[in-house]
Amino acid sequence: MGEKKPAPIIGPDNALFWEGCKGRILVFQRCARCGHVRWPPAIICPRCLSHEVEECRASGRGRIYTYVVYHLAYHEAFREDLPYVVALVDLEEGPRLLSNIVDCDIADLACEIPVECIWDNEGEIPLPKFRPVKRLRS
Amino acid sequence: MHAVGVLEAGLCRAVLITYGHSAYSSDSMWKMLVSRNSDDAVFGHFGATAGYALAARRAMFEFGTGPDTWVHIATGQRKWANLNPRAVMYRQPMADEDYYGSPWVVEPFRRVDNCLVTDGGRAIVVTTLERARDLKHPVVTIMGLGMHNPSAEVTAAHHLAGPTGAKEAAKTAFRMAGIGLDDVDACEIYDCFTYTVEITLQDYGFFGRGEGKDWLADGTIAPGGRMPVNTSGGLLSEAYHMGLTPISEAVMQLMRRCGERQLSPETGMKTYPEIILCSDNGGILQTHACYILRRW
Numbered sequence: 001m002g003e004k005k006p007a008p009i010i011g012p013d014n015a016l017f018w019e020g021c022k023g024r025i026l027v028f029q030r031c032a033r034c035g036h037v038r039w040p041p042a043i044i045c046p047r048c049l050s051h052e053v054e055e056c057r058a059s060g061r062g063r064i065y066t067y068v069v070y071h072l073a074y075h076e077a078f079r080e081d082l083p084y085v086v087a088l089v090d091l092e093e094g095p096r097l098l099s100n101i102v103d104c105d106i107a108d109l110a111c112e113i114p115v116e117c118i119w120d121n122e123g124e125i126p127l128p129k130f131r132p133v134k135r136l137r138s
Numbered sequence: 139m140h141a142v143g144v145l146e147a148g149l150c151r152a153v154l155i156t157y158g159h160s161a162y163s164s165d166s167m168w169k170m171l172v173s174r175n176s177d178d179a180v181f182g183h184f185g186a187t188a189g190y191a192l193a194a195r196r197a198m199f200e201f202g203t204g205p206d207t208w209v210h211i212a213t214g215q216r217k218w219a220n221l222n223p224r225a226v227m228y229r230q231p232m233a234d235e236d237y238y239g240s241p242w243v244v245e246p247f248r249r250v251d252n253c254l255v256t257d258g259g260r261a262i263v264v265t266t267l268e269r270a271r272d273l274k275h276p277v278v279t280i281m282g283l284g285m286h287n288p289s290a291e292v293t294a295a296h297h298l299a300g301p302t303g304a305k306e307a308a309k310t311a312f313r314m315a316g317i318g319l320d321d322v323d324a325c326e327i328y329d330c331f332t333y334t335v336e337i338t339l340q341d342y343g344f345f346g347r348g349e350g351k352d353w354l355a356d357g358t359i360a361p362g363g364r365m366p367v368n369t370s371g372g373l374l375s376e377a378y379h380m381g382l383t384p385i386s387e388a389v390m391q392l393m394r395r396c397g398e399r400q401l402s403p404e405t406g407m408k409t410y411p412e413i414i415l416c417s418d419n420g421g422i423l424q425t426h427a428c429y430i431l432r433r434w
Contacts, residue, residue, distance in 0.1 A: 111199035
């Protein structure tokens, strides 16, 4: 115990994203020429090679592309979270983001179910995590 | 493939390809696996098991695979290991119940879906046919080679449930070899995880999407089966020596140096094997090499 969870390492490439997180906003690079919203961050557009870039604020809505359930602590600080879920989330705007699915019954998870971003304020920088969108019973 | 390049260019006469690691008795493999790899660690994501488990889960969704398919791979390969005194799992049989009783590591993978962590090493020599003919062992030639590397970034990847690089790599290798799947006597497939074997065989064309469970059932890949796969036990049950485990086993089988596990009429084959199909891959299914070997 006592080990802290790893914090984001902020560099020139991912600063836009993590600075956005500080204000609880999901911000990605969008190519100003072709409109491609890219993740991971890069200095040029992987589709059209343009350097022109603008900000894209994402809605936080997306779908689970795939997910796994950790039953083993690879890092001491995550032991108390076991079992926890790591997922690739396809955001509405396009990027596929690796994060956690929280606030859920693990048995109810499936690929392609809709999820929404909620902010985990445990560490110094708020982390974008996701939870299943609650469906209204009809 | 690089070895062939330098030999063809006449830059050297023989290439030694080696791997050695005290992975089990030191903490170096564990350190590598849990070392911080980008900001994924912020979300508690570490190592290769979870990366391949993400791929496997997507494959479960897309074409209905899962533990009921992978059990055939884990138990089939273990039967081969039980014939191989060099295998870490030589004296440990695995029944279906043992597979299903193995604890989750990163679900949908159980511990037995993972390859071993091993002390040891392995090496192969690649040289010219002219030189090889003068050596004491039977000659094994390279009939075909192919590589395909579909993605640098897993988060930008669309290959996790196939087709992986295996598909294009195999096309290239089979075209070079001038043969088809029906000519293959056995396979030595890079098997970091059970699912890796399934997706590789599927992308090579042995069965259609999601048909692996039926194709693998009834001991297809095990001793006596119609398509032996990973006849040393593989990375799952013999030893983890990266891509050297499959290629060295293929060469040894073609040289008929495999003892009790030797593919032959005694292990259910019509004849001794002539052609063996091998694979290697890296990253989270991001790179792939396919090679076809033949007894000369």
